[in-house]
Amino acid sequence: MGAAPILRMRGISKSFHGTQVLHDVNLEIMPGEIHGIVGENGAGKSTLMNILFGMDVIHSTGGYEGSLEIAGKPVDIKSPLQAMEHGIGMVHQEFMLLPSYSVAENIKLNREVLKPNLVSRLFGSGLQSLDYERMYRDARRALGRLNVGIDEFAPIAGLPVGYMQFTEIARELDKENLRILVFDEPTAVLGESEAAHLLKAIQEIAAEGIAVLFITHRLSEIMEVCHNITVLRDGRVVATRKKNETNVLELAELMVGRSMQFNTNSKRQVQRGKPILEVKDFKVDMPGEQVRSVDLTVYQGEILGIGGLAGQGKIGIANGIMGLFPASGEVKINGEPLELNSSQAAIAAGLAFVSEDRRGVGLLLDASIELNIASGAMFGHGKFLKTWGPFSQTDRRAIRENALKYIKQLGVRCTGPTQKVRQLSGGNQQKVCIARALTMNPKILLVSEPTRGIDVGAKQVVLDLLRELNEELGMTIVVTSSELAELRSICSRIAIITDGQVAGILRPDDSDVNFGLLMAGQPIEKGA
Amino acid sequence: MQSKTTVLRESFVPRSIESIKQFLVSNMVTIMFVILSVLGYKVSGMTPFLFFMDITARISRNAFLVLALIIPVMAGMGLNFSIVLGAMAAQAVVIFVTHWGIGGLPGIVLAVALVTPLAALLGFLTGTLFNRTKGQEMIAGLILGYFAQGVYELIFLQLVGSLIPMSNPRLIMGSGVGVRTTIDLTGGLKYGLDWPGQYWGNDLLLRPTLPWTALGLSVLLALVLLAYQLRAEKRKRWSIPRMVASMVGIVVIAAWSIVQIRSNSQINWIRVPLLTWLVIGAACVGLHFFSKTKLGQDMRSVGQNRHVAAVAGIDVNRVRIKAIILSMVMAAWGHIIFLQNLGTFSTYGSHEQVGLYSAAALLIGGATVAKASIKHAVLGTILFHTLFIVAPAAGRQLFGDAQIGEYFRVFVAYGVIGITLAMHAWKHVLQSRSDAKPSGTEH
Numbered sequence: 010m011g012a013a014p015i016l017r018m019r020g021i022s023k024s025f026h027g028t029q030v031l032h033d034v035n036l037e038i039m040p041g042e043i044h045g046i047v048g049e050n051g052a053g054k055s056t057l058m059n060i061l062f063g064m065d066v067i068h069s070t071g072g073y074e075g076s077l078e079i080a081g082k083p084v085d086i087k088s089p090l091q092a093m094e095h096g097i098g099m100v101h102q103e104f105m106l107l108p109s110y111s112v113a114e115n116i117k118l119n120r121e122v123l124k125p126n127l128v129s130r131l132f133g134s135g136l137q138s139l140d141y142e143r144m145y146r147d148a149r150r151a152l153g154r155l156n157v158g159i160d161e162f163a164p165i166a167g168l169p170v171g172y173m174q175f176t177e178i179a180r181e182l183d184k185e186n187l188r189i190l191v192f193d194e195p196t197a198v199l200g201e202s203e204a205a206h207l208l209k210a211i212q213e214i215a216a217e218g219i220a221v222l223f224i225t226h227r228l229s230e231i232m233e234v235c236h237n238i239t240v241l242r243d244g245r246v247v248a249t250r251k252k253n254e255t256n257v258l259e260l261a262e263l264m265v266g267r268s269m270q271f272n273t274n275s276k277r278q279v280q281r282g283k284p285i286l287e288v289k290d291f292k293v294d295m296p297g298e299q300v301r302s303v304d305l306t307v308y309q310g311e312i313l314g315i316g317g318l319a320g321q322g323k324i325g326i327a328n329g330i331m332g333l334f335p336a337s338g339e340v341k342i343n344g345e346p347l348e349l350n351s352s353q354a355a356i357a358a359g360l361a362f363v364s365e366d367r368r369g370v371g372l373l374l375d376a377s378i379e380l381n382i383a384s385g386a387m388f389g390h391g392k393f394l395k396t397w398g399p400f401s402q403t404d405r406r407a408i409r410e411n412a413l414k415y416i417k418q419l420g421v422r423c424t425g426p427t428q429k430v431r432q433l434s435g436g437n438q439q440k441v442c443i444a445r446a447l448t449m450n451p452k453i454l455l456v457s458e459p460t461r462g463i464d465v466g467a468k469q470v471v472l473d474l475l476r477e478l479n480e481e482l483g484m485t486i487v488v489t490s491s492e493l494a495e496l497r498s499i500c501s502r503i504a505i506i507t508d509g510q511v512a513g514i515l516r517p518d519d520s521d522v523n524f525g526l527l528m529a530g531q532p533i534e535k536g537a
Numbered sequence: 538m539q540s541k542t543t544v545l546r547e548s549f550v551p552r553s554i555e556s557i558k559q560f561l562v563s564n565m566v567t568i569m570f571v572i573l574s575v576l577g578y579k580v581s582g583m584t585p586f587l588f589f590m591d592i593t594a595r596i597s598r599n600a601f602l603v604l605a606l607i608i609p610v611m612a613g614m615g616l617n618f619s620i621v622l623g624a625m626a627a628q629a630v631v632i633f634v635t636h637w638g639i640g641g642l643p644g645i646v647l648a649v650a651l652v653t654p655l656a657a658l659l660g661f662l663t664g665t666l667f668n669r670t671k672g673q674e675m676i677a678g679l680i681l682g683y684f685a686q687g688v689y690e691l692i693f694l695q696l697v698g699s700l701i702p703m704s705n706p707r708l709i710m711g712s713g714v715g716v717r718t719t720i721d722l723t724g725g726l727k728y729g730l731d732w733p734g735q736y737w738g739n740d741l742l743l744r745p746t747l748p749w750t751a752l753g754l755s756v757l758l759a760l761v762l763l764a765y766q767l768r769a770e771k772r773k774r775w776s777i778p779r780m781v782a783s784m785v786g787i788v789v790i791a792a793w794s795i796v797q798i799r800s801n802s803q804i805n806w807i808r809v810p811l812l813t814w815l816v817i818g819a820a821c822v823g824l825h826f827f828s829k830t831k832l833g834q835d836m837r838s839v840g841q842n843r844h845v846a847a848v849a850g851i852d853v854n855r856v857r858i859k860a861i862i863l864s865m866v867m868a869a870w871g872h873i874i875f876l877q878n879l880g881t882f883s884t885y886g887s888h889e890q891v892g893l894y895s896a897a898a899l900l901i902g903g904a905t906v907a908k909a910s911i912k913h914a915v916l917g918t919i920l921f922h923t924l925f926i927v928a929p930a931a932g933r934q935l936f937g938d939a940q941i942g943e944y945f946r947v948f949v950a951y952g953v954i955g956i957t958l959a960m961h962a963w964k965h966v967l968q969s970r971s972d973a974k975p976s977g978t979e980h
Binding site for chain 1: 772826827829830831832834835837838841842844845846847848850853
């Protein structure tokens with residue numbers, strides 16, 4: 010290993026529209042080193058990598074502060090093309106592959122081997138022919154370095170995801186000047202044996218002298234392959250550790266741990282009622298939030314939290330139960346099986362949903378508050394309607410009374426029930442969403458990301474509201490949230506979803522380490 | 538890992554029943570039109586002579602225009618309805634070349650030389666517009682065609698003869714302003730490419746009879762196929778059944794030709810415009826060659842996924858503009874071929890249907906808005922125009938009114954575009970649904 014670092018990032022700061030996402034980040038990597046970067050969602054990992062790769066999102070939002078050095082020379086990377094010229098390769102989380110091309114054509118994408126012909130001599134190099142023989146040979150060589158037996162002639166479409174991942178890596182390896190290779194959560198889509206194979210390949214790549222940046226939240230993988238580990242939290246480097254100086258527990262704590270200011274719900278001991286919602290072997294095809302197999306029981310009168318990192322499937326559960334995304338498996342409400350993939354059935358069964366996509370799915374932004382509050386019950390249960398033979402008409406008076414009741418009860422700040430929802434603040438919009446769900450008189454309230462995009466003061470109000478609904482009306486609530494601290498402040502139990510499955514169910518006063526371990530896909534060791 | 542690879546290879550071996558079903562479903566439109574054409578021909582009671590004469594002319598007239606649509610489909614821009622602009626450019630140039638009195642093959646060469654830069658400029662502008670309306674290229678192209686129609690009418694109805702001096706009683710309206718609504722190319726560009734010899738007083742130069750052409754073509758095709766089979770790598774070779782079927786087809790055509798030649802039937806009176814066919818053949822070969830060049834590969838990359846192509850460093854917008862320029866230039870050339878074959882054209886109307894009819898022909902050949910090949914273009918041209926020929930006659934036979942057949946073919950042209958677009962969208966939905974299935978189920 011040479012003494013000079015191949016990549017040095019110094020004092021990197023970046024803000025998007027006034028929100029600081031990176032604060033003074035420093036990072037150094039030696040050739041041949043595998044450097045792990047861990048952190049929760051929103052810790053700033055992707056932003057850091059986007060800066061390194063010269064992505065357009067960085068430069069179209071005002072660039073960044075700090076300096077980049079590659080092999081001791083300061084560089085300014087303005088586009089992915091420049092990043093490639095500096096020898097930076099990236100294996101993307103979502104595949105950058107073209108489905109109808111062969112593996113070889115994808116590996117040589119825009120770096121095709123060309124041979125001149127008569128026409129290209131006359132009309133310019135753009136018309137040079139592709140030299141398929143040499144492209145296949147190069148592809149075979151790159152795949153050989155990874156030790157995988159992928160057929161370089163096979164089209165990408167129809168290949169297992171693991172093969173796609175290896176094709177991507179082979180593409181980077183095939184670049185002759187490759188010096189730094191970034192892996193962005195490469196094992197997220199892989200099965201166990203494929204992941205193990207990949208880790209071995211990464212070690213072999215590093216042994217050739219290429220510096221590897223390895224981003225993941227699977228801590229065991231980090232411990233297995235990395236030489237050094239940087240932990241990011243809230244856009245800051247909280248620790249840089251050598252592998253043999255740390256352990257999974259410490260990393261988990263560093264990753265999640267924050268001076269949390271909340272009072273857990275632990276005092277209010279759970280009086281378990283009967284099971285009201287039972288979910289068995291539940292699968293949901295929600296793009297980016299795949300639910301693979303979830304078993305979960307919700308008891309009457311509790312607040313159940315569903316937590317976990319983004320992309321692990323927690324959001325998919327409520328959406329799947331409500332029939333918004335294709336689902337399969339078994340869902341029972343009060344012991345009665347629920348018809349899946351039907352929103353009407355879910356609503357009829359007494360479920361109400363406050364979506365995480367408040368402005369997209371949840372609200373009619375240009376309609377009045379009163380109409381928004383009434384709409385769910387109107388379409389779902391046929392309330393607030395006066396029927397005249399084949400025609401029906403909205404019952405304005407009932408709608409108004411209902412709206413006034415909830416505006417008062419939930420404390421919606423507005424000029425009146427006829428104000429347009431678009432004009433409300435995020436917190437008040439969320440209250441309208443909750444009012445709409447309550448108007449449907451649900452047996453179970455499903456709430457997704459209740460505090461997303463609303464300001465700090467309003468967050469507390471929304472959380473208090475959920476708690477009051479539970480305590481005073483005895484409503485069963487299932488809250489899905491990325492904010493672990495919030496879940497711990499109102500829930501009686503918290504299920505952590507990892508890789509589309511329930512990794513474990515914790516009590517709100519369990520230790521940070523346990524939460525961190527479950528979110529990182531680690532089993533909890535007893536006595537930890 | 539190794540074992541998985543072999544499993545994968547096995548799954549590529551077609552299972553006969555499944556693959557036949559697959560073939561029928563994915564070629565539904567084409568199969569339907571083959572049946573319609575055959576039935577139509579039977580019902581129409583046309584003589585083979587009339588039919589073959591007509592279809593020979595129509596293929597030479599339209600095939601090149603249909604080929605012009607392939608490149609934009611490759612680049613993911615859908616059916617390029619803006620080729621109407623290329624057709625207008627061609628008409629403008631033809632008007633001027635006719636005005637200068639240059640006819641025959643030299644006239645055609647001059648028109649092609651003049652129209653190329655004009656069409657390239659229009660293609661550049663259209664491509665720039667399409668880059669600002671990504672994903673809406675088809676509707677943008679249609680609307681652009683209507684817009685250009687207005688500009689074209691302004692120039693040729695109002696400006697020619699007033700601002701642009703031109704005095705030619707054959708071309709200009711009696712008032713001295715504006716180009717006549719119908720232009721006769723007789724004695725000028727008419728048959729300039731189809732009968733290249735007429736310029737030198739030899740009408741039969743490069744105009745072999747249909748049976749001889751068919752015989753020649755089938756021998757050529759058989760030789761090319763055999764050479765390919767012997768020289769290509771093993772994995773690219775045609776399968777035995779496919780090879781046998783093709784050879785049987787070729788032999789049948791050759792046998793038919795020989796029978797015709799020996800029988801002294803009317804078919805022998807049909808003359809093929811060989812030079813035009815050679816130009817069309819050259820365009821096919823050129824397109825095939827182009828798809829295997831760097832620029833062609835870039836277009837296919839952009840066509841599959843703009844984002845992935847951009848991340849790989851391809852200048853997406855540039856590639857898209859080049860695709861439209863190529864398509865526009867080809868369309869302009871194709872329209873010159875179209876006009877010289879018709880011999881007379883309506884100044885303000887001949888270009889109007891070019892985009893729609895070419896698109897319909899391509900789709901009938903089995904293309905979609907995302908995938909089109911030379912095969913689709915050739916087959917589609919034959920089928921679409923067969924239907925055009927037989928529909929009025931069939932209408933007269935069935936309903937006693939040729940007009941009903943006319944209605945039917947117009948209905949078919951628009952209907953097929955609509956249906957294919959809908960089917961493509963539907964397939965897309967099915968695809969994304971099956972892609973979203975939880976992983977682990979594929980194997």
